[in-house]
Amino acid sequence: MEIKFSIRRHDPMDGENPxxxxxxxxxDAEEGMTVLEALLKISEExxxxxxxxxxxxxxxxxxxxxxVNGFARLTCSLQVIPEYQKMGxxxxxxxxxxxxxxxxxxxxxxxxxxxxxxxxFLMPAGGSEGNPVSIEDQAGIDESQRCIMCGCCxxxxxxxxxxxxxxxPAASAKAWRFVGDVREGHRGKRLERLSEEHGIWDCVRCxxxxxxxxxxxxxxxxxxxxxxxxxxxxxxDNPGARHVEAMADSVERFGRLDExxxxxxxxxxxxxxGMIPLGLRLEKHGKMPHPYIFPQIMEIDEVRAVYDExxxxxxxxxxxxx
Amino acid sequence: MIIGAGLxxxxxxxxxxxxxxxxxxxxxxYPVRSHSVAAQGGMNAALKETDSWEAHAFDTVKGxxxxxxxxxxxxxxxxxxxxxxxxEGMGAIFNxxxxxxxxxxxxxxxxxxxTCYLADRTGHALLHVMYExxxxxxxxxxxxxxxxxxxxxxxxxxxxxAMELDTGKLxxxxxxxxxxxxxxxxxxxxxxxNALSSTGDGLGLALSAGLPLMDMEFVQFHPTVLKRTGILMxxxxxxxxxxxxxxxxxxFMEKYAPKVKELASxxxxxxxxxxxxxxxxxxxxxxxLDLRHLGADTIKSKLSQIRELAMNFAGVDPIEAxxxxxxxxxxxxxxxxxxxxxxxxxxxxxxxxxxxCVSVHGANRLGGNSLLEAVVFxxxxxxxASEYADSTExxxxxxxxxxxxxxxxxxxxxxxxxxxxYALRDEMAGVMEEHCxxxxxxxxxxxxxxxxxxxxxRHRRAALADRGDRFNAELLHIIELGSMLDASEAIxxxxxxxxESRGSHFRTDFPKRDDSKWLKHTLVRKRGNDFTVGYKDVxxxxxxxxxxxx
Numbered sequence: 001m002e003i004k005f006s007i008r009r010h011d012p013m014d015g016e017n018p019x020x021x022x023x024x025x026x027x028d029a030e031e032g033m034t035v036l037e038a039l040l041k042i043s044e045e046x047x048x049x050x051x052x053x054x055x056x057x058x059x060x061x062x063x064x065x066x067x068v069n070g071f072a073r074l075t076c077s078l079q080v081i082p083e084y085q086k087m088g089x090x091x092x093x094x095x096x097x098x099x100x101x102x103x104x105x106x107x108x109x110x111x112x113x114x115x116x117x118x119x120x121f122l123m124p125a126g127g128s129e130g131n132p133v134s135i136e137d138q139a140g141i142d143e144s145q146r147c148i149m150c151g152c153c154x155x156x157x158x159x160x161x162x163x164x165x166x167x168x169p170a171a172s173a174k175a176w177r178f179v180g181d182v183r184e185g186h187r188g189k190r191l192e193r194l195s196e197e198h199g200i201w202d203c204v205r206c207x208x209x210x211x212x213x214x215x216x217x218x219x220x221x222x223x224x225x226x227x228x229x230x231x232x233x234x235x236x237d238n239p240g241a242r243h244v245e246a247m248a249d250s251v252e253r254f255g256r257l258d259e260x261x262x263x264x265x266x267x268x269x270x271x272x273x274g275m276i277p278l279g280l281r282l283e284k285h286g287k288m289p290h291p292y293i294f295p296q297i298m299e300i301d302e303v304r305a306v307y308d309e310x311x312x313x314x315x316x317x318x319x320x321x322x
Numbered sequence: 323m324i325i326g327a328g329l330x331x332x333x334x335x336x337x338x339x340x341x342x343x344x345x346x347x348x349x350x351x352y353p354v355r356s357h358s359v360a361a362q363g364g365m366n367a368a369l370k371e372t373d374s375w376e377a378h379a380f381d382t383v384k385g386x387x388x389x390x391x392x393x394x395x396x397x398x399x400x401x402x403x404x405x406x407x408x409x410e411g412m413g414a415i416f417n418x419x420x421x422x423x424x425x426x427x428x429x430x431x432x433x434x435x436x437t438c439y440l441a442d443r444t445g446h447a448l449l450h451v452m453y454e455x456x457x458x459x460x461x462x463x464x465x466x467x468x469x470x471x472x473x474x475x476x477x478x479x480x481x482x483x484a485m486e487l488d489t490g491k492l493x494x495x496x497x498x499x500x501x502x503x504x505x506x507x508x509x510x511x512x513x514x515x516n517a518l519s520s521t522g523d524g525l526g527l528a529l530s531a532g533l534p535l536m537d538m539e540f541v542q543f544h545p546t547v548l549k550r551t552g553i554l555m556x557x558x559x560x561x562x563x564x565x566x567x568x569x570x571x572x573x574f575m576e577k578y579a580p581k582v583k584e585l586a587s588x589x590x591x592x593x594x595x596x597x598x599x600x601x602x603x604x605x606x607x608x609x610x611l612d613l614r615h616l617g618a619d620t621i622k623s624k625l626s627q628i629r630e631l632a633m634n635f636a637g638v639d640p641i642e643a644x645x646x647x648x649x650x651x652x653x654x655x656x657x658x659x660x661x662x663x664x665x666x667x668x669x670x671x672x673x674x675x676x677x678x679c680v681s682v683h684g685a686n687r688l689g690g691n692s693l694l695e696a697v698v699f700x701x702x703x704x705x706x707a708s709e710y711a712d713s714t715e716x717x718x719x720x721x722x723x724x725x726x727x728x729x730x731x732x733x734x735x736x737x738x739x740x741x742x743x744y745a746l747r748d749e750m751a752g753v754m755e756e757h758c759x760x761x762x763x764x765x766x767x768x769x770x771x772x773x774x775x776x777x778x779x780r781h782r783r784a785a786l787a788d789r790g791d792r793f794n795a796e797l798l799h800i801i802e803l804g805s806m807l808d809a810s811e812a813i814x815x816x817x818x819x820x821x822e823s824r825g826s827h828f829r830t831d832f833p834k835r836d837d838s839k840w841l842k843h844t845l846v847r848k849r850g851n852d853f854t855v856g857y858k859d860v861x862x863x864x865x866x867x868x869x870x871x872x
Contacts (some may be wrong), residue, residue: 049787
């Protein structure tokens with residue numbers, strides 16, 4: 001089956017023709033051919049100047065992630081014909097949220113730097129040597145262990161798109177690999193650092209990372225595990241934790257979310273003042289939440305009974321400091 | 323300085339950094355991309371009271387068809403259990419049994435279930451732990467740098483020349499000691515489990531530096547790889563109880579290895595498969611790996627990656643149907659000869675992992691012994707290379723080295739017209755597959771050698787379509803192809819000379835093992851454009867040669 005590939009070419013260092021531009025190639029795709037195999041065919045038989053990374057071609061080394069028809073994919077495990085039939089096109093571009101070095105090769109340095117930021121190695125508690133990780137204990141971190149560091153999650157991350165300093169999903173999942181390890185000795189310190197600005201609370205939970213992960217690492221789930229762990233650990237002095245507390249409090253007190261009050265609780269007075277321009281714009285579009293006159297709902301006792309039950313069963317209500 | 327950042331290279335780097343040395347990895351792919359990541363089944367070590375390292379050593383010697391050096395095998399098997407525990411201390415997690423002990427699965431050629439594993443992605447788990455430790459120890463990483471030559475001055479190592487792939491620039495890297503950990507050459511064959519990056523780079527570098535290569539005729543063909551792509555289906559699939567069936571639905575291994583059947587050593591199983599296929603009992607050039615009787619739960623929990631690979635790359639769900647598989651080039655038993663401390667003939671130059679031949683695998687490697695070798699000898703190389711570096715001064719780095727390397731690259735880029743690199747590579751892989759596969763004979767090998775020599779000539783005149791500096795994959799590949807052709811010639815020359823059948827090397831014209839003449843290692847060296855052949859004794863300590871039967 002002949003399929004037209006449209007590939008984004010870009011060589012920022014080329015003085016004459018840097019691009020970016022799209023070049024088309026016709027590939028005779030056989031049954032089972034992967035996108036990576038098609039790219040190899042193009043580069044080996046037609047245009048050797050096309051640059052892209054590859055190695056294991058069996059979905060375990062993480063080299064060949066690219067944007068295919070608008071979404072981050074691991075090209076070695078994506079078959080050409082079904083993808084083409086589904087999308088009606090075959091457009092190959094470099095990963096989003098990363099600077100292009102040449103064609104489909106992106107600068108992964110920021111990705112590795114984020115990894116290094118979470119101190120991605122076990123720092124065992126004293127006396128934990130020989131302490132086995134039981135089948136049950138392993139289950140809690142097994143998803144995060146599956147990561148191949150291909151970068152698909154970060155490429156699709158909405159928070160990373162607006163804040164390049166955001167720790168982003170890949171490194172967060174890696175952080176959970178250690179925070180969730182029963183042998184780890186520096187859980188508290190790690191959670192404190194992860195709760196800082198540009199950390200786990202800056203995730204907007206769009207779930208793209210989990211959706212586009214080719215290895216089912218579920219980074220969002222790991223970020224949520226980190227958030228819960230941080231609050232249980234008493235790391236509460238940050239906007240993220242305060243936001244969760246304010247939410248829980250509001251529902252416990254009134255039986256509903258008092259959105260107008262949330263800003264103050266989350267950001268504090270001074271930073272809330274800075275939000276006034278945003279508030280005015282919201283008001284203009286009729287999106288500004290207004291304070292309730294009688295905020296409490298009638299059936300408040302039922303809500304509180306739920307809270308009591310949760311507290312009894314899981315003790316999940318965040319600890320108050322001091 | 324360590325060339326290559328797979329399991330052996332990174333383990334060596336950690337050891338050197340622990341010894342307080344300024345340590346760097348030079349690697350053509352980012353460390354977690356190295357091919358160790360694809361190891362699936364596990365890592366052997368005698369951990370249980372009912373097992374012993376001596377039993378592991380015996381299985382390894384027998385697996386090697388008595389060609390392995392027993393002093394090195396003793397080191398590997400006796401130190402292995404300590405390394406397993408150390409890996410766990412570093413953060414690795416091995417699967418546990420219900421009593422909390424490290425679980426161990428049976429593997430081919432082993433008399434005891436002693437393969438430790440993390441599901442079917444053991445290599446991935448261990449490589450990532452090693453990478454974590456490399457970061458922890460502050461090892462410097464020159465990633466996407468390809469070493470183009472070893473620099474030897476006054477008979478001692480002085481450093482390397484490496485090309486930064488991102489810019490095309492050549493750099494001098496000086497070091498008191500250099501460890502080669504460049505992995506295998508699987509890509510010289512058409513059907514291979516190996517990554518596109520497994521191009522035998524270190525072997526080419528070693529030959530050019532005047533070092534010999536040892537036991538290159540011994541190429542491991544893994545019995546279960548997918549037909550079209552060569553992608554590996556772990557031996558763990560048979561370890562967990564999988565069957566191999568021919569077109570008649572027979573478990574044909576009952577004929578070839580009545581006692582252990584599918585769990586005979588890899589050379590035995592691959593030959594059996596090839597025989598079934600050649601005698602007309604194959605299924606479209608394959609045999610069938612049947613896992614259905616293991617049940618969905620076992621397959622999903624212990625062989626989940628295998629299932630995904632079979633579904634993605636062969637369109638078969640092993641829970642529902644048997645997977646067509648065939649033998650494919652998998653591992654290089656031979657390599658750069660090194661002693662039990664990984665020291666090569668050149669002072670300051672060390673070799674570890676698949677590129678080395680210490681020799682623990684002899685004529686055939688047991689499954690689960692390569693991760694073990696990488697970790698044990700990576701550690702030992704790191705230690706010995708550190709001691710060496712502490713005891714010596716930097717050797718002068720000749721100015722000519724960089725100039726020569728630059729001229730070499732410039733000469734390639736200047737060639738106006740010539741054949742395409744990739745076409746030549748395909749031709750080489752075809753020749754090796756046809757003439758130097760599982761069954762060999764003088765005529766086939768001789769023809770293969772002639773053809774490889776002819777392709778080598780054409781490689782010297784091949785020209786590039788990409789003349790750019792940055793991420794020039796074609797330029798990288800013409801250099802890689804040089805190493806692959808050298809490795810191919812070394813394999814063919816060694817195979818042609820060894821007139822017996824031992825382990826993975828099977829000569830239809832000499833179908834018996836002949837200890838009286840051939841209980842010795844082959845050594846080949848490159849002299850100009852020619853290869854010379856020599857031999858070396860096998861070290862036998864406790865296990866006298868006997869007939870090998872499974």
